[in-house]
Amino acid sequence: MAFTVPTTMSVLKMQQLLQTDQGAERLQTIIENAHHLYCYGPAHSVVVYTTEAKITNRTARYEWPILPSADGLDYVFRHHCRAGTGGSNLELTVEEYSGGAWNTLETTTGIAATANTPVTYTHTDTIPGGSTKLRVTWGRSTAAHEFTPNSLTVYPLVASLSAGKTSAGFIPQDDGLIGAAGCPVHTEFFNRAYRNALYVLQDRYQPSLSFVQEDASANMLYEPSGASLGASEWVRMGAAWLSMPYQRDATLDLRALASVNGGSTSGLVGVRQAGADGGLATFDADGAIGTGTLKLVMPGGPNSGCILEVLGTHTSGQETYVHAVNGYWKPGT
């Protein structure tokens, strides 16, 4: 027996579905495609840091809310950072927040770097199902050497499937029956393949919006304050095109992490769809993860998408620190 996981998804051609003596082989392909989907996708986080370039004499730390799989999967973390001056090692620490504490996933001081060269560093770690935040800290072993954190992509990579239903509802399929000579081709085979694909997509939030600044307020690039605009006036901190082919009127799950240096924290961070009369999702800047949803108005079709804007405001005489705003989506919402 085995729970076979193909390394690539095999899309059946129309001719294959019309063949005589179709037997169970095509069906097995469909079932294994669902296994592949479970183990390989989709990406969970794609973060391009909004950060100062050529940082020296300090570390740079980023923290943002996440919505990982309920199954506590192994994820590949693929970091990109550009080394500036000097050839000292890059140093990296990756932590996740669950159980009321930060837990280290990866820490290294030995990422070799060449001056003025982009560096890619990859590691695989498990993110527990209840984890709510990720935190990444970059630095260099020689403090005076420059570095510019660029991005991080986090995607699932499950090495093998185990027997039994997962927390997310996925049920793997052993090939002992479907691989047997003259096996019955039964209805539950179909139902499980369909159901498994559905459960994976319902479990895996996909990144749809990411705005992540350095955690320390002193190092933030953008912070709404009285220096630039009146109290309670919104300022656009960033905008991005969200491409969602064939999706019409999707709803995003939004998470925000923000704080203030004083005063009221209520409703100081916002996300809206540009050009739409729809609502503005607002979040408190109280240091806790703010949650909300935003219903998008999109035309559907292959080029469907919209522009999302991250907004910030402040109260009189105070500053607002927007650490991170992240949007996640899963099919059916």
Add this chain to the structure above:
Amino acid sequence: MTTVWSALKWGWQPVYWLTIEGIPVVFSEYATGAAVPAGYSSEDASLIIDDSAAVGANLDRFEGVGKSLPLTFRLQDTSTVRSYLKRWSNETYITQDHSSSVTTLTVADTTGFSSPIFIGNERVTYSGSTATTFTGCTRGTVGYAYPHDEGSLGGLVTDLPRYWRGREVKLYATAVDPTGHLPGNVLIDDAELIWRGHIHEGPQRSGLQFEFTALALDRRLSRKIGQKWHGIVADKHNRYRVSPKDYIQAHIIVYDATNTGTFDQVIKWFPFKTKSDGDLLTGSEMRALIKSEYESVVSTLGHGGTLTSIHFEGNYAPGAPNKPGFWRYIAHFTFAADATADRVYVSISPFGPFPKRSVTVNVTSLSAGDRIESVWWTQDNPKESANAGSGHPDAALTMAVLLKQGHVSDVPSTGFIKVGTDNPEIYEYGKVETVGGLAYLSQINISMKSTYADWMTTKPGAQVEIVSHMGAAASPVAPASAVARTLSSSGEANLRNATYDVEDRGAGYALDDDQADYSQIVDHLTNGTLSSLRVVVAPDGQTFADVYGGLLSLAGMAIVMRPDESDGRKAKLMAVNTAYGGGYATTISDTDLLTMGAEPVHVEPHRIKPNSATVTAEQLGETLLSMSFEDYPAIQAQGREHMDFALPVAMTDELEVALGAWAIGILGMSEISQLVTISVPPWIDAEAGDMVKLNVTHPALWDWANGTPGYVGGARVIGRETRLENGVTTLRLVINGETNEGALCPSALVDAFAGTAGAPTTIDVDIKYLSHFTDAISAAGGNIRVLHYRPGQAEGVADGYDISAAAASGGKCRLTVAAVNGTPSLTVTTPDAYDDSHITLPESANDDAFQALFMHKSDGSKFV
């Protein structure tokens, strides 16, 4: 299953009797003397069934509807028949609208009447009357109650039936023994409603009898439906509700150079005081009233020396491409000349809920007509603030329509608008209100065929059709629900069905719960691709097949009249599959073939396989989306064979996804199947839509899989005709051709068991598997083998059971375990979990003849 035809095996004969809606007489072939059904008063042995008559249904797989046979019958010239077929002696008419449930009918004059009375096709009994009312009415006796509108031809009240066309005819069969004796003494007890339809022609004198022709129930679906209102565009101005209580308050101060207020007055005015609460006005009408009433109040208060008027300055913000823009207005206060003025303060509180706004403007002096710009920004609706952050609801498009046909009050609350005649524009509206004699349509949505540029070119005077619809682009409905609503909707909410009778009159067929099994239809159509599609339906003089034919055809389903096993085998509309696959209703073998006078098996030419197909999403006859599938190599080799399918799908995204799956079905169809007819006795329990197992050696059939005459395998019944004269039944079947289209093996979730997990004595599964297991055991002539597995755990062919019996028990199918094979361990949780134990068929090496009919690996079959 035992049917009314089963007794014919033993020399019994059917006797036919029928009822006509609203006529309390049972018309039978001979006087049975049995008690007539409740509500009927007598039996009249006057029925003559034409010897050539037949009942049954044929499925049109490409229209998604059944086409059941018509029925022609005659009534003899008896005194009872005569008493109904003559002109009425009393008549009057209703003087107001009546719902189907009211028990007092108001008419012009009740003089001369006695209960019962007839209105349209409805028979009403009553217990009392006044000069102008029938009271204590019992509606729809021996038939159905209807709503009646004053002014309709159907509103004529008579003491005998005036109308016959459209009355429902129900044909029953009751088996009598070879001596002609009816078992029991209640006619309905052993009868079966084998056919129902509606009178299409007749009564007509035919010799010494009266002849009627009735069309089957499902032929009613060929009637065109749709409700629309014609008119012209009056204007496209937005309108807003006003109240005489709406007021504006302004505080105006004029200061001189010494900072002394030379004029300091609060002015309050009610601009809409002459209007009624809820009146709808355009923005310009409202601004004009705000201005005129302000001027009037200023004059009345004697402030004309300082204040003169209000001027609204408009500012148009264009919209995004294909989106409407919007107007914003700012109010300017105008002043009389004042050489000492140095500063003007204006504070305004418009329409209560908006916050007070104030501004101070420095001036050197005021000349007559000088304007001071307030900070009162409004949308087109002066009652709405033009705060840019709050959205612009007045940007929604609107249209006022002057109706040329139909009543403004009847215009549906949501619907479609067709503007123009050639290549009409199509829009959707979400709200309707009445403005004088105009239908004011708002929340107009440009998301279908037309663009905002089209909208901008629409001028007053353009021809408009308002068409009622089901669902909306923003909230389309599931096909299953749409079909049920179309079948049931009568125009009176919940009359024919408590859930689905919700659409406007004219938008549906008003078929009663007794005529259609709505729960079965909805359940059946909530499957496969149809379950994820959503539709918006706006029949515009179209038939049921026009609207749903493409959808049902592509999904391999149809609506047909057939016996409802859950309701005494009454003939009803039900949903069935037309595609291959599924469990078998019965087995037909050589001994079931009737050879009286003709070959029992005929092979019919089948439709040439298409190699090109176009699927269009349509609304109101206009194409919203069209997708074509072309198999170019096949077209080159065979010539183009094209098929068109039209769907009422407004949400094109879902359609694009569904089309990918359907393309395989369309381009891979037909060549793989044969169409045959076979003659069988009437007790063969196979109806249109059933799968049957065919096990015959007749050489007219060809087994393509084995290259031998005869055929053993599944067959889809797509037609059944039973001749009433002798019961000879003809079945039209689709069977496999070059390839086998396999029915998937069932996999039954284990619900409970007796004994231990490792050694059960009985296993319970859902009752729907009962016929399958009993057929399998019967075919095996002994024990059958089944496999056990749990999803997510190790699976294989080693673990399972030998089953010796299957029987209904406690609402479940209970399997008796004769032996345990391997080491299965049953896992059952409460409530049921998907990864509980399952039972399925064994591998090919261990199956029986019945189980082998279901798909197994490498058996030459394909799933469809």
